[in-house]
Amino acid sequence: MTELTPLQNLWLTETIRLREEHAGPLDDLEANRLARTGGGDLPSRIQRRARWLADRDGLTPALKHWLHGARLALVLLSLFAVLSGAGLAFAALGQTPVNVFWALGSLLGLNLILLLSWALGLVFAGEHGATLGRVWLWLSEKLARDAKAAQLAPALLLLLQRRKLNRWALGTLVNGLWLLAMLSALIVLLMLMATRRYGFVWETTILSAETFIHMTRTLGSLPALLGFNVPTVEMIRASGDAALDIESARQAWATWLVGVLVVYGVLPRLLLTLLCWWRWNSGKAALPLDLNLPGYAQLRERLMPTSERLGVNDPAPAQLHRVDNSVGELTSEGALLVAIELDEQRPWPPALPKSVSNAGILDSRESRHKLLEQLSRFPPARLAIACDPRRSPDRGSLALIAELARNAGATRVWLLQAPPGEALDADRLGDWHVALQQLELPFADCAPLNWLETGHD
Template identity: 65%
Template sequence: MHLSPLDRLWLCETIRLREDQSGPLDDAEVNRRVIADGGDFRQRLERRALLLAERDGQLAGLQHWRQGARLALLLLAVLALLSGAGLAVAALGDGQRPVNVFWALGSLLGLHLLTLLGWALSFVLLGDSGALLGRLWLWLSGKLARDAQVAQLAPALLLTLQRERLARWALGSLVHGLWLLVLGSALLVLLALLATRRYGFVWETTILGDQVFVALTQALGALPALLGFAVPEPALIRASGDAVLGEAGARQAWSSWLLGVLLVYGLLPRLLLAALCAWRWWRGQQRLRLDFGLPGYSLLRERLLPSSERLGVLDPAPDLPAGAPAAGTLAPSAGALLVAVELDPQRAWPPALPAGVADAGVVDSREQRQRLLEQLARFPAERLVIACDPRRSPDRGTLALLGELARSAAHTRVWLLTPPPGEALDSERLGDWHSALEKLGLAWSDSSPLAWLESGHD
């Protein structure tokens, strides 16, 4: 799954919010992999968030949210197109009655102007331009995603965008884009109706004089006239207040005026605002960064960027004594590795190993486990055999270690050792081992797998 820089920041913020709410995550294995990959603190934070999100389901939730967002946007776009067509039909009617030009204009532009004013006021006074359509899209996106992880993703996205005040520009682009569809659909349907039906235009009043409508019509038509749209003459405007004019010139003048006003005062402002919001959104994404001063990130600095890396190695590592290697210490070039987990001290170990097979000793303590996992994170083995004593119960800690070790090698087998002569093996406990290893997806062997370890085949 391709992730944009915004997606990576979004996942970082999602993991931070999750840890703020439910406490630190179990990230020891992930942190080892991140440290082994290297990079600066920002790269390590992003890598850690990606691995945790992939493990715990947030990455799949992000993909589901995206699918829900696209579906919600499609539904809103279809609704916008239908609404625009409905506005045009409502403004002109069926052609059986004359069209009151100012009622028609109010039907086409009234809601648009009110929402545009509301957007501008919220932008200036509240610093937010999401408007109702933007919030509706966010709500629909979460509902259509149908994923429990979306509950954490949505607020994390808003927090990420608010850092550069990008939410206003992102939702603003959406709102103005949808209104472009509404008004564009209205303009096309209006043009189709005017081209296929005969409409008469009038204006009516009880308390206002003719001069008010003449001045208003000419004022509204001044800007469209610069683009070539017609403006009715004063005599024609006055005459239209008395009765419907049957001349083709009168109908064409009013039709051209109505189309021009819709284009100039409807579509063009939305187009310019949509372009402005899209440009600011694009510019803001280039400046978007994580806030390393937040408590959730500052606590991770020492874990992901240890002091030894920031300051350099102060003392060289001591030489190992001659003899068997300590648990968790292996040569970087080892392609095949044998390691044992919690064996009986009385058992003779290790067995005679073929050439090219390294021995990582017996892992008994937490420190040995940590050292071995860190080395395997840096130098993964091609083939790994993990020897276990099936007389012990497969407890949760041992199984977790087997899973971590297996993820550090290309191919892994578990060797369930046979008990010493004279001791019987509990078949029920052996069945527990088989069941647990099957759940982990690990292959096991009751006989010696050293031949496979040496050559890669049995």
């Protein structure tokens, strides 16, 4: 298994819960057994079960694809923010001479309006950045290019909404992108001012000069605390008629414009990005699994039972799952012969070589559970499973065969001959062949004792 973060494990667990809520219970016999074997409290067992099911059903790779798409979507949005910020700077200095308040509106107007909207949404509605968040989620799904990834976004939103972490996650995204746009505008503004000579004026039809003087001095009071120059009253008054061809006046206006952009554009977005990032990280670390949800509450008895239960309780799956060995990297040794539900008329076991162990006949839940627990700790290199083809290949027997095979290095199924004087039903034998072919397990009607002993036929 690839390593996942705690949030990603919770995310997969929530995705599995939603799948079972809408499509019905999954085939989880082995997942439940492995979750019980691993021990721990109920949340850890639920997450272990969900991780196994996610790996089996392809949700873990889908999560990786979704995250890759999310990163690519974030890169595209960041590029858009940089270009937008540069466009704001070019628009601000596009006039000759530069109207200082028109330039200020171009640089800060949209930013301040959306910042106010964000703050009001945070206080009153608890949701903000919905449009930009939906764009990011939509881009993430499109760029993931995985059909199973479509189930992940709703699960993530539901998971985060329980502790209202979505507001801080989207807040980090929104304010971070605006911070990038403001920084881009600031850098382009400085580059333009460093390479070109600009004159600054202010113009009005209905307002008085004293109004502009007061507005300029008021807006420049906070930047002045950080060392940015503010034009004098005489400079402000003189700039109402024409751009002053004085070096000190041009520098004073340019410094004032840069200072206002830094204080009212860059710094608020920077502080809000850091705040949202801190709240997101602290909340993410303490995000729990909500055991009161119906999908998790019904797993309690299966994963932490008062008495262990084995057997088939779930509806049949659309098709049998392939047997993928998970013990290839583990230490597996020895050979084992086991039989499933043989009647008392058949002598058992046959004469076995000394190197082959007999696991007996699995005819009860207790015996099945005991053997599966043993195989999960000490998987054999070779396993032969004897079955009576006079019985129908029911779902419970096939699920047990698949579980046994997953816990062995190599597996063969032995379809026993009928007792003397009795014939096998051809249709039922054909059903066994079809079922075992779906499981991709080799089978034969003769004892694989030589293979069990030596590994060769």
